[in-house]
Amino acid sequence: MRRLGRAWPGRLGWAAAVAVPLAFLGVFFAWPVVALVVQGFFADDGAGGRVLDLSGFAEVLSQPRTWRLVGQTLGQAAAGTVLSVLLGLPGAYVLYRCRFPGRTLVRGLVTVPFVLPTVVVGVAFRALFVPGGLLGWTGLEETFAAIVVALVFFNYAVVVRTVGGLWERLDPRAEQAARALGATPWRAFRTVTLPALGPAIASAAAVVFLFCSTAFGVVLVLGGVGYGTVETEIWVRTTQFLDLRSAAVLSVLQLVVVGAALAVGARARARRERALHLTSDRTSSHPLRRRAAADLVPAVVTAVVVAGLLVLPMAGLVARSFRGPDGSWGLDNYVALGTTGGRNTLSVTVWEALGNSLRTAALAAAIALLVGGLVALVVSRRPRSPGARRAVGVLDAAFMLPLGVSAVTVGFGFLITLDRPLGLDVDLRTSGLLVPIAQAVVAIPLVVRTVLPVLRAIDPRLREAAAVLGAPPGRVLRDVDGALAARSLGLAIGFAFAVSLGEFGATSFLARPDAATLPVVIFRLIGRPGAENYGMALAAAVVLAVLTATVMMLAERLRGDAAGGEI
Numbered sequence: 295m296r297r298l299g300r301a302w303p304g305r306l307g308w309a310a311a312v313a314v315p316l317a318f319l320g321v322f323f324a325w326p327v328v329a330l331v332v333q334g335f336f337a338d339d340g341a342g343g344r345v346l347d348l349s350g351f352a353e354v355l356s357q358p359r360t361w362r363l364v365g366q367t368l369g370q371a372a373a374g375t376v377l378s379v380l381l382g383l384p385g386a387y388v389l390y391r392c393r394f395p396g397r398t399l400v401r402g403l404v405t406v407p408f409v410l411p412t413v414v415v416g417v418a419f420r421a422l423f424v425p426g427g428l429l430g431w432t433g434l435e436e437t438f439a440a441i442v443v444a445l446v447f448f449n450y451a452v453v454v455r456t457v458g459g460l461w462e463r464l465d466p467r468a469e470q471a472a473r474a475l476g477a478t479p480w481r482a483f484r485t486v487t488l489p490a491l492g493p494a495i496a497s498a499a500a501v502v503f504l505f506c507s508t509a510f511g512v513v514l515v516l517g518g519v520g521y522g523t524v525e526t527e528i529w530v531r532t533t534q535f536l537d538l539r540s541a542a543v544l545s546v547l548q549l550v551v552v553g554a555a556l557a558v559g560a561r562a563r564a565r566r567e568r569a570l571h572l573t574s575d576r577t578s579s580h581p582l583r584r585r586a587a588a589d590l591v592p593a594v595v596t597a598v599v600v601a602g603l604l605v606l607p608m609a610g611l612v613a614r615s616f617r618g619p620d621g622s623w624g625l626d627n628y629v630a631l632g633t634t635g636g637r638n639t640l641s642v643t644v645w646e647a648l649g650n651s652l653r654t655a656a657l658a659a660a661i662a663l664l665v666g667g668l669v670a671l672v673v674s675r676r677p678r679s680p681g682a683r684r685a686v687g688v689l690d691a692a693f694m695l696p697l698g699v700s701a702v703t704v705g706f707g708f709l710i711t712l713d714r715p716l717g718l719d720v721d722l723r724t725s726g727l728l729v730p731i732a733q734a735v736v737a738i739p740l741v742v743r744t745v746l747p748v749l750r751a752i753d754p755r756l757r758e759a760a761a762v763l764g765a766p767p768g769r770v771l772r773d774v775d776g777a778l779a780a781r782s783l784g785l786a787i788g789f790a791f792a793v794s795l796g797e798f799g800a801t802s803f804l805a806r807p808d809a810a811t812l813p814v815v816i817f818r819l820i821g822r823p824g825a826e827n828y829g830m831a832l833a834a835a836v837v838l839a840v841l842t843a844t845v846m847m848l849a850e851r852l853r854g855d856a857a858g859g860e861i
Contacts, residue, residue, distance in 0.1 A: 311668045315693065318665050323696055323735050326707025331542045333710065350539035364547065367523040370438065371507035374445035378502045379495060381446065381599050382453025384592035390458030392582040392589060400600070406843045407604055408451040409789060411796025412511025413813045414842075417820065417835040418611040419444045419516055428610045436518030444512045447603055449502040456498035457491055459747075462579060464490055479588040496558065504555040504697060508548070511798045511813075515820065524548050529702040533803075545703050552699065608839060615832040619825035627833035636826040640815055641807040644834045647815040651795055651838075654811060658733035658794035659787055665734070666741025666786065669693050673742070674749035690742070697739045701799025705732060708804060729804050729811070733794035740793060744786040788849020792842045812838050 337347035354360050389401050407415070421427055423435040434440040464487065472482040510525045517526065528544050531537040583589040618626035631644035642650070673690045677683050696704070712722040722728050798813040805814050812834060819831035 308672070311672050312689070315665045315669045315672075316689075318661075319692060322708075322731050323699075323704065326711050327545075327699055327703055328707075329711045330538065330703055330707040331545055333538055333542070335539065335542055337539070347539075350543050354540045354543040360544070363522055363524050363527050363544075366438070366521065367507050367525070368551075370441055370445065370509070370513075370523065371503050373442045374449060374506035375499050375503045377442065377446045378449040378453050379499055381595070381603075382450055382498070383457060383495075384595040385450065385454040385599065386458035386461055387592045388582070388589075388596045389454060390462040391579050392593070393579050394582040402847045404454055404600065404604065405451045406846050407447050408449070409792035409796065409846055410448075410842055411798060411813045411816075411838055412448075412509070413515060413798050413816045413820075414611075414796065414835045414839045415444055415447060415607075416512050416515025417816065417831060418607040418839075419447075419512075420820075421614045421832060422607050422610045427614070428606070436516065436521065438521065441509075441513060441516050441521070443603070444516060445506045445509060447607065448509075448512070449505055450599065450603065452502050452505070453495075453498045456501070457494045460494040461487075461491060496561075500555050500558040504552060507551055507555070508697070508700065510701060511817075515817070524551075525700050525702070528700050529799075532702060532706050541703075545700060548700060552695070552697075611832060611839070612836055615829070615836045617829070619829050627829035630826060630830050631833055631837070633830075635819060635822065635830055636824040637822075639819060639822045639827055640810070642810055642815070644812065644815055644830065644837070647810050647812045647834075648837065648841075650805075650809050651811040651813070654730045654733065655791050655794035657727075658730040658737060658797075659790040661730065661734035662737035662741050662790040662794070663783070663787055666693075666738040666790070667745060667783070669738070670742045670745040670749055674746055674752075690746075693742055694739050696735045701732075701736065701797070702803065704735060705800035705803030708732060708800070723804075726809065729801055729809075730794070732800040732804055733797045734790075736797055736800070737790040737793045740789045741786045744789055745782050748782040785849045788845050792845045792849075795842055795845070796838065 335346065335348065335350065336344040385404065389397060389404065419440060420435070422429050423432065423440055424430055425435070434443075468490075469482050469486045472486050473479070477485070507523075508525055509523070510529070513521065513523050513526050514529070517523075522530070524544050524547060528541050528548070531541040531544070582593060584593075615627055616623050616625070618624055620626075634640040634643055640647075669689065673686050675686065677686060708728060709723055712728065722731075796813055797811075798817065801811050802814050802817065805811055810818075816831050816834050816838070819827045819834065
């Protein structure tokens, strides 16, 4: 009886750790999404009621435009995934298998594009490809190729970090044995190393495909009038035509793609975790060998990608931001950030919007860290019961869904459901909490993926030893899990803050004009005519990019070379 009494507080604690995230996901994700989809499948019966009407499926699926959009979505996702993997593998080798001065700085630089706001990236590549831009002569403005290049810019870091994290821990003895038996470096890599990296590559490819297929801001800014995806079509039909039925059908199509990508990613991660038992506990990196082709070729490829793909667009953006409306060079665009734009385009100044973004992102990061940290803590456990293990897997997959569901769907669902949530006498649609909650929903999966690998890597015997020595469950969590995961928590906060800072899809729906965030303001400036507004958009994009990069650099420096999470 005494043992049972002591077990109750621990059981209640774990129950709360599961209940709080599930309640948050249910109220602020599942409910809005389901409400929007269900509402789209019902029609008025003429007597004030609603009846089930599935004719929207036949109508939408019979339109050639629908399948053209599906084809463009899958095409850009496939092309972006293949290029990201091909370019990311050399980067993973150089940055995680080789040692050289400044490696930590380069790792941080590579990570920055992943968390840059989509609007900033869209503006950067638009400034690069427009006539008069650095690459205006290529004729890539508003083309499929421009969008794919921008997607690779975003997702290069996913491949580098996910594959590199495993590559760094691979036991080198198998490859060394193959070389000793006469295999060339290429054959040893192809027959020994590449199969060992297979689960990590598959996991990274699944995540990249997910991100590429649900790109919103990039396509909206770079695609122009003639190009669209399922994501942008949901936005158009919801915001411009209020056509919920067809938007619901498109949301279902998107969920099918998302579900398939998540299933592949989950299976690959499971294989990766099993493979980790075959790796060494120490890093197997070596000094960069400048005279060896096996190191020189990946290093050159990585240098070209970092300089040409990652640095060039941002350098072009910065350069164009100093060109004033009259064509002269100076700080005119930055001085104009204290105004509301030409013909009072904005309701707030850019600096006021930046303050709104910082306050909103701080609150969103706090929510994401609380909920995501609890999810990672629960999912990191390996129960003995097969049923409990399946439940843990389902919980893990459930909190990855916000990465693949249209932010537009979530945002519009908020407007439908949160007027009086759960019967409470409060209208969250007019509350300042709505935007940070929506941003937290997007940031939670990244917190989970950052913290979870560290918690899973903790030897269970450390917890058992602490418990045997008399430490209560709360102290075990604090002194074992908390101490070992502290650095990954710092990186998770950085990710959550940076992603929330640049979130655009749901925020564009929910932010009031007098409380607009910086990404929303930048998009509004782009959409208004006039050189003054465009120049302000460039300068505002630089400000947002510098702030986001600074946050991620600090988070990466805090993490150092500690075993961190995967993107």
